[in-house]
Amino acid sequence: MSNLPIRRIVLHYSATFPDQDWGVTELRRLHLARGWKDVGYHYVIRRDGRIERGRAEDVIGAHVEGHNTGSIGVCCIGGLERATGKDLGVDNRTPAQIVATTLLLRDLLARHPGAEVLGHRDLAPTQCPGFDVKTWWAQVNAEARGGVPGSGASAPSAVPGLRGILAAIRSFIRNIFRRPS
Numbered sequence: 001m002s003n004l005p006i007r008r009i010v011l012h013y014s015a016t017f018p019d020q021d022w023g024v025t026e027l028r029r030l031h032l033a034r035g036w037k038d039v040g041y042h043y044v045i046r047r048d049g050r051i052e053r054g055r056a057e058d059v060i061g062a063h064v065e066g067h068n069t070g071s072i073g074v075c076c077i078g079g080l081e082r083a084t085g086k087d088l089g090v091d092n093r094t095p096a097q098i099v100a101t102t103l104l105l106r107d108l109l110a111r112h113p114g115a116e117v118l119g120h121r122d123l124a125p126t127q128c129p130g131f132d133v134k135t136w137w138a139q140v141n142a143e144a145r146g147g148v149p150g151s152g153a154s155a156p157s158a159v160p161g162l163r164g165i166l167a168a169i170r171s172f173i174r175n176i177f178r179r180p181s
C-alpha cells in the first residue's frame with residue numbers, strides 16, 4: 001500500500017534534550033528496538049539544521065497513530081529542556097532547524113500541493129512538537145508575503161545565524177540531488 005497521495009505533513013520533536021546531538025541513526029535504532037521495520041519518520045532535522053532522510057515518502061510512516069496513511073512525518077531533534085525535564089515539551093528548535101523546516105516544508109508542498117501542515121498534537125493527545133504548528137506556519141508565510149519580519153511570538157529564535165542558514169541550505173540542496181525516488 002502506497003503512502004500517496006500526501007494529504008498531511010505532520011511535525012514532531014524527538015523528546016530529547018538540546019545536548020543530545022541525535023539524528024536519523026539514533027531514532028532508527030530506537031524504533032527498530034520497538035519492533036518497527038524502520039525509523040517512523042520520513043525526515044529528521046538535526047540540531048545543526050541538517051535534513052536526514054528516514055522512510056521514502058511513498059512508504060507509510062509510523063509517527064501519528066490512526067493518521068499515518070497519506071502523511072509525511074518530519075521530526076525536529078529536541079523538544080525538552082534539562083531545566084524543565086522530560087514531562088514538558090517545548091519549542092526549542094535552533095535557528096538552523098527553523099530555516100531547514102521552512103525549506104523542507106516548501107519543497108514538500110511544491111511536490112504535494114494542498115497538503116495540510118500541522119503538528120502531532122493536532123491529531124493526538126500529546127504535547128509534540130511543543131508548539132502550535134498551524135500558527136507558526138501561518139506566521140512564516142505572512143512574513144514571506146511581506147509582513148513585518150520577527151513580529152510574531154517566536155521572534156527571538158526566528159532570527160537565524162548566517163552559518164546555520166548556509167548549513168541548512170547546503171543540506172537541503174544535497175538532499176534534493178540525492179533523492180532516490
Ligand SMILES: [Zn+2]
Nearest residue numbers: 012013120128
Ligand atoms: Zn510526535
